[in-house]
Amino acid sequence: MAVPLIQQFRVGKYLLEQKLRGQKRYPLVLMLEPLFRCNLACSGCGKIDYPEEILNKRLSYDQCMQAIDECGAPIVSIAGGEPLIHKEMDQIVHGYIKRKKFVYLCTNALLLDKRMDDYTPSPYLTFSIHLDGNRERHDASVCRDGVYDKCIEVIKKARSRGFRVTLNCTLFQGENAGEIAEFMDAATELGVEGVTISPGYSYERAPRQDVFLKRKESKQLFRDLFKLGKGKKWVFNQSTLYLDFLAGNQTYECTPWGNPTRNVFGWQKPCYLLVGEGYARTFRELMEDTDWDNYGTGRNPKCANCMVHCGYEATAVDDTFNHPLKALKVALKGPATEGPMAPELPIQYEDEPVGKPVLVSSVVAGSSCSANKNREVA
Numbered sequence: 001m002a003v004p005l006i007q008q009f010r011v012g013k014y015l016l017e018q019k020l021r022g023q024k025r026y027p028l029v030l031m032l033e034p035l036f037r038c039n040l041a042c043s044g045c046g047k048i049d050y051p052e053e054i055l056n057k058r059l060s061y062d063q064c065m066q067a068i069d070e071c072g073a074p075i076v077s078i079a080g081g082e083p084l085i086h087k088e089m090d091q092i093v094h095g096y097i098k099r100k101k102f103v104y105l106c107t108n109a110l111l112l113d114k115r116m117d118d119y120t121p122s123p124y125l126t127f128s129i130h131l132d133g134n135r136e137r138h139d140a141s142v143c144r145d146g147v148y149d150k151c152i153e154v155i156k157k158a159r160s161r162g163f164r165v166t167l168n169c170t171l172f173q174g175e176n177a178g179e180i181a182e183f184m185d186a187a188t189e190l191g192v193e194g195v196t197i198s199p200g201y202s203y204e205r206a207p208r209q210d211v212f213l214k215r216k217e218s219k220q221l222f223r224d225l226f227k228l229g230k231g232k233k234w235v236f237n238q239s240t241l242y243l244d245f246l247a248g249n250q251t252y253e254c255t256p257w258g259n260p261t262r263n264v265f266g267w268q269k270p271c272y273l274l275v276g277e278g279y280a281r282t283f284r285e286l287m288e289d290t291d292w293d294n295y296g297t298g299r300n301p302k303c304a305n306c307m308v309h310c311g312y313e314a315t316a317v318d319d320t321f322n323h324p325l326k327a328l329k330v331a332l333k334g335p336a337t338e339g340p341m342a343p344e345l346p347i348q349y350e351d352e353p354v355g356k357p358v359l360v361s362s363v364v365a366g367s368s369c370s371a372n373k374n375r376e377v378a
Helices: 005-020 061-071 089-098 112-118 135-142 147-160 177-190 215-228 240-246 283-289 309-322 324-333
Strands: 029-033 075-078 102-107 125-130 164-171 194-199 261-263 266-268
Touching: 005 102, 005 309, 029 061, 029 309, 061 089, 061 261, 061 283, 075 089, 089 102, 089 112, 112 147, 125 147, 135 147, 147 164, 147 177, 164 177, 177 215, 215 240, 240 309, 240 324, 266 283, 309 324
Parallel strands: 029 075, 029 261, 075 102, 102 125, 125 164, 164 194
Antiparallel strands: 261 266
């Protein structure tokens, strides 16, 4: 199943409007975090170790609607925490659909079986299910056995009911291309719309820092993966030029304003991934008062190893719009898997990268997951 034509049309129309207006910075996806509370405690997550008074906070329905009305992005990615814990989540989703926004409801699927009846299949709604590889890999990543099997069961149920379903896969240390290729084969057999895949970002607050990939490792891993995928019917829920970037064939600057984040603290500066950089009260304040030139690979040590889609997908989409023939060539031939890689951006700071990861043989071996203090919420 491909992305519906109505989504391609509306997003394309939105991009054209921004170009005609001469907008240099504009949002493509609203990253909404209506809560941080989760029913899992994943080893690579930097969102769940806040004190109880923060974990108990929620964005209201009105605040969520105000966020999309402020920024006007055509797509909303609802993350967390676990969004399905939020008691108003069905109302929030329906409010966005009423505004004809395309909603990607990100979930670990543990509550989706119980909550599926709250939603109606629609081209405006996609369940984006977190699945970090095969059974052993995923269950180790989320620090709980049996979650992978539950995800597969729920995916099949959602698909049988006519819902759009994508997978959201984050890659960590110790993964190899063969293992990921097997995962992509399994995703294809499941019949999901596509897979969103990217290397994990080394959150400063994450309980483990030794699980994150560095940029050179990430690029080689994706080259090896795409080489194995030649001739296969894998579908990625990402632009071809972003995939080409992951394989080391594009030199891209991050465009953090492309995926602005609204959470329980406000509008997060500068992006979904960085913490401790401050918050804005309004979207306009975020866009006008954030020192965008201070962020991105080569400009800030916190961004040194980041290749995550929420920072670079908007860059790739803009490049696709500006250079459609280049994008078409990559779409037809696939990302290059041989030859020299595109140069990195020059380093403009003197400090060593923050949170530099330590190489380990596997995230599975010797995993020291944080305690599952946030258990499943009914």
